[in-house]
Amino acid sequence: TAVRMSMKQQSRNSHPYWASMQADIEAHIKQFITIKEPLVVFEPMHHLIINAPKTTLPALCVAACELVGGERHEAISAASALLIMEAATYTHEHLPLTDRPKPEFGMNHVYGPNVELLTGDGIVPFGFELLARSDGGENSERILRVMVEISRAVGSRGVIEAQYRKAMGSRSDGEEMCHVEEIRRVVEKYEGGLHSCGAVCGGVLGGGSEEEIEKLRKIGSYVGMIQGMVQRGFSGSKEVDEARNLAIKELEFFKDKEVDAIKTFLNV
Amino acid sequence: TAVRMSMKQQSRNSHPYWASMQADIEAHIKQFITIKEPLVVFEPMHHLIINAPKTTLPALCVAACELVGGERHEAISAASALLIMEAATYTHEHLPLTDRPKPEFGMNHVYGPNVELLTGDGIVPFGFELLARSDGGENSERILRVMVEISRAVGSRGVIEAQYRKAMGSRSDGEEMCHVEEIRRVVEKYEGGLHSCGAVCGGVLGGGSEEEIEKLRKIGSYVGMIQGMVQRGFSGSKEVDEARNLAIKELEFFKDKEVDAIKTFLNV
Structure with missing residues (x-):
């Protein structure tokens, strides 16, 4: 089935847990981007970061950190960096280029x-x-590891590849004619890759074991699939159900831990 | 005096010392950016990095490392990262946007x-x-420090600010009507800031003392001024002479060291 969807950003349902983390993360960012000289540079930067659409990615990073026994403050800078990278991507996705719709x-x-x-x-x-x-x-070794993860997720094998796919699938009238399968592939690379990275970063900074971190990599990918498909209007689809079931299965590994926060990202 | 200059990239005079370093740095980069899947992403990336105009920045980073007693391989990744950042900047500077000349x-x-x-x-x-x-x-603490330096130099208080200034000074026919003083200010921020960063990164990775690193910060800035002005056709200007004299004065601090390599960047 072909589905006609608008590129216009849809608002997401918010969860109180995410809202609380989002507030912490935004407060952290605001400490670093005070509006200072040169105003001509910092004023738009402040505006574009703060007004970018909110996603579940930064909150998932913090939740993953807490899941492996870390504290919120340990993941807050990585969560902030992820929010900032998403704002940069969003800004460039909407640039009016001469060869764009x-x-x-x-x-x-x-x-x-x-x-x-x-x-x-x-x-x-x-x-x-x-x-x-x-x-x-x-903590510098953990931070370097997180940097490699973030670089990859926002780079040429992650978001950039997903954007290429999206650009190649888009039509000249600014709308997209897509098959669910094509959308699924973009979401897997895009939101899947980013959320996978976010969960791994949280796990690394929270001091998780290698086994925990690899579990989080998978769970994050499923969370991204769910959130990406829901955002595109496919909340009841089989792709979402499958991702949720797989995530719940992986979460059994953490059965002695506090998993309620992570579960909120599965829309259950 | 108003000077009418073309934006077209001018070729730089090359020095054997720089050419040898440039070759090492490019070989290092090529190990990392083999052309792999997805080709649609990596092929243009490879092309745009390798074909970006060469500058003195990466070689200066390695020379600064050697000046403080470090070995070439210790600075090669930072030098590569600097070359890569310049390629990204160059690519975006030449994008045909709807509001650009x-x-x-x-x-x-x-x-x-x-x-x-x-x-x-x-x-x-x-x-x-x-x-x-x-x-x-x-070496992770040194690398994080270098990352902060590079982030700042290519970010909103460095290259981005210089590009704003340049964009605001450019005219709709794609050429610029500039006063030498305006050019000097852009060069100070742009090439000055980048070369200052490059010299500091080399100093940090080569294990220089804090005093040596701060001297390198100044020397790098003067090198950037010289190279930036020369590239814009002001090789005999008083700005270049002044920067060269100031750099030579700062270099006295390193009088027991091997300063010949660094001197090549002063066009003496």
């Missing part, structure tokens, strides 16, 4: 394309900087 | 704007990944 209806651009391009480019190093600076000196 | 004459785009945008976005995390993975386990 017409801007989608309802998309409100506060800044010109040139400023949005530059700001997106400035946001990514800011995310890496925030993460690199989060080390007090005793 | 017409593409400059003679600029040969192998890929469409969408692919160049995505590839540029993919190149930056690749640079951070290459750097994060370069640690064998004993």
Whole structure:
């Protein structure tokens, strides 16, 4: 079945647990991006980070950290970096390029394309900087490991590959004619890859064992599949059901732990 | 005096010392960026990194490392990351956006704007990944420090700010009407900031003292001023002379060391 969907960002249902974490993460970011000179640079950067659509990714990172016995503050910088990377991606996805379909209806651009391009480019190093600076000196190996994970997830085998696929599947009128299977493949790479990374980062920073971290990699991927498909209007689909069942199976590994927070991401 | 200059990339004079380092750095990068699946992503990435205009920045990083007694291999990943970041910047600077001046004459785009945008976005995390993975386990604090330096130099207080200034100074016919003073300010932020960062990274990775690193920060900034002004056709200007004299003064601090390599960057 072909499904006609709009590119327009859909709002997500929010869970109180995510909202509380999102608030913590945003407060953490705001400490680092005070609006300072040069205003012409920092004002759009602040705006584009804070106004990017919220996703479950940063909260999942913190939840994974807590699941393996870590504390929230240990994952907050990685969660912030993930939120920042998503904001940069979102900004560049909506740039009006000369070879792109017409801007989608309802998309409100506060800044010109040139400023949005530059700001997106400035946001990514800011995310890496925030993460690199989060080390007090005793944790640097874990942070480097997290950096490799994030670089890969937002890079050429992750988000960028998913964007290529999406760009190649999009039509010139700004809408997409997609098969569920094509959507599933994009979601697997995109939200799947990012959430997998988010869960791994939380596990690494929370001091999880290698076995726990590999379980989290799978669970994160399923969470991304669920959230990505739900966001695209496929909440009752078999893809979502399958991902949820697989995630629940992997979660059995953590049966002695507090799994309620992670379960909220499975929409159960 | 107003100077009319073309944006077209000018070729730089090359020095045998730089050419030898450049070859080492490119060989190092090629180990990491083999052309692999997905080809649609890696092929343009490979092309855009390898074909970006060469600058003195990566070689300066290695020279600074050697100046403080480090070995070339200790700085090679940071030098590679710097080359990669410059390639990403160059790619995005030449994107045909709807609000940009017409593409400059003679600029040969192998890929469409969408692919160049995505590839540029993919190149930056690749640079951070290459750097994060370069640690064998004993050097992670130095690498995190270098990451903070690079993030800042390529981010909102460095290259991005310089690009804003440049964008605001450019005219709609794709050429620039600039005063030397305006050019000097852009070069100070842009090439000055990058070379300052490159020299610091080399100093940190080569195990330099804090005093040596701060001297290198200044020297790098002067090198960037010289190279940036020379590249823009101001090789005999008083700005270049001043920067060279200041650099030579700072270099006296290293009078017991082997300073010939660093001197090649002063065009003396």
